Amino acid sequence: MKEIKKIGVMTSGGDSPGMNAAIRSVVRTCAFYKIECAGIYRGYEGMIEGDFIELNARSVKGIINKGGTFLKSARSKAFRTKEGRQEAYKQLKKANIDALVVIGGDGSFTGGLVFNQEFDFPVMGIPGTIDNDIAGTSHTLGYDTTLNTVVDVIDKIRDTASSHNRLFFVEVMGRDVGHIALNVGVGAGAEEILIPEEDLGLERLLESLRRSKESGKSSSIVIVAEGDKTGKNVFELKDYVEENLPEYEVRVSVLGHMQRGGSPSCFDRVLASRMGVKAVESLLDGKSNLMVGLINDKITVTPLEKAIKGQSKINKELIRVSDIMSI
Ligand code: ATP
Numbered sequence: 001m002k003e004i005k006k007i008g009v010m011t012s013g014g015d016s017p018g019m020n021a022a023i024r025s026v027v028r029t030c031a032f033y034k035i036e037c038a039g040i041y042r043g044y045e046g047m048i049e050g051d052f053i054e055l056n057a058r059s060v061k062g063i064i065n066k067g068g069t070f071l072k073s074a075r076s077k078a079f080r081t082k083e084g085r086q087e088a089y090k091q092l093k094k095a096n097i098d099a100l101v102v103i104g105g106d107g108s109f110t111g112g113l114v115f116n117q118e119f120d121f122p123v124m125g126i127p128g129t130i131d132n133d134i135a136g137t138s139h140t141l142g143y144d145t146t147l148n149t150v151v152d153v154i155d156k157i158r159d160t161a162s163s164h165n166r167l168f169f170v171e172v173m174g175r176d177v178g179h180i181a182l183n184v185g186v187g188a189g190a191e192e193i194l195i196p197e198e199d200l201g202l203e204r205l206l207e208s209l210r211r212s213k214e215s216g217k218s219s220s221i222v223i224v225a226e227g228d229k230t231g232k233n234v235f236e237l238k239d240y241v242e243e244n245l246p247e248y249e250v251r252v253s254v255l256g257h258m259q260r261g262g263s264p265s266c267f268d269r270v271l272a273s274r275m276g277v278k279a280v281e282s283l284l285d286g287k288s289n290l291m292v293g294l295i296n297d298k299i300t301v302t303p304l305e306k307a308i309k310g311q312s313k314i315n316k317e318l319i320r321v322s323d324i325m326s327i
Pocket of ligand 1: 012013014015044074075077079081106107108109111112114129
């Protein structure tokens with residue numbers, strides 16, 4: 001196996017808080033081991049165009065606390081084609097890059113795996129996505145920050161909800177998994193939480209809201225994950241409740257992209273730092289096609305294939321806790 005003298009690092013897919021901290025960690029670990037590091041702008045798109053920047057330990061100062069990614073992120077159609085990947089390989093060779101650290105979600109890892117299989121190019125993945133929807137890690141980068149951001153916003157919504165005796169449907173991110181919805185629901189004391197994994201039924205929602213009213217609650221908040229299993233979006237849910245429980249004054253709040261922004265939490269900064277070290281050290285140990293993850297507070301590696309195909313499971317205990325707390 002060829003000795004690794006230069007590592008390329010990139011961010012790909014949706015951005016998440018902590019990506020900058022992970023880039024910083026990769027760059028500084030390279031400096032620590034006295035190897036070169038190049039930043040690849042705009043994910044696979046920049047790789048195909050040879051849009052690279054030489055990075056040293058000082059180039060990544062002052063970014064650990066910044067949201068987003070200074071290398072920018074993108075989705076690349078061209079990289080899905082053989083010609084696109086061939087061009088990317090040519091550009092990497094031209095820049096003397098010997099291995100890659102891909103910070104992104106399962107799509108980015110799939111691209112990395114295909115690239116490795118075609119060109120035998122070493123690739124390590126770092127999970128950066130706020131949804132926490134990747135197997136092989138209890139936390140993806142950005143997830144913890146997002147939970148804190150969303151809980152903070154729901155606290156504010158609660159202020160207005162209780163001042164006006166209103167019911168709020170709050171839509172949070174989570175097309176396929178309900179991690180964000182479940183955790184912020186419990187953390188912000190929501191009355192009900194609707195997630196993609198389980199359809200608790202609309203009748204149950206009405207029943208719960210009826211009970212809330214009877215027990216003297218002055219406001220109610222229902223958290224709805226984007227992909228919740230009732231199949232109704234927040235606006236349809238509002239109409240449904242207004243039809244069936246006219247005593248409720250209902251409002252909707254769709255949190256949208258603000259959930260992805262902001263300065264990373266301390267947890268995400270530490271996680272990013274640990275993951276970056278492990279990614280570089282794994283490459284230098286001759287490993288490839290692995291994703292760095294956190295399991296039982298230990299930094300571990302999982303085959304990329306498993307991380308892509310595996311399912312990230314919600315903690316069902318939280319459903320029960322939420323039921324008891326919302327009495
Ligand atoms: P997020 O979780 O935020 O959606 P992601 O990494 O899953 O992040 P995707 O858009 O699915 O985001 O993937 C990022 C990029 O990875 C794609 O734009 C594409 O360039 C590359 N990619 C994804 N799947 C493949 C594939 N099968 N073959 C080659 N490249 C791929």
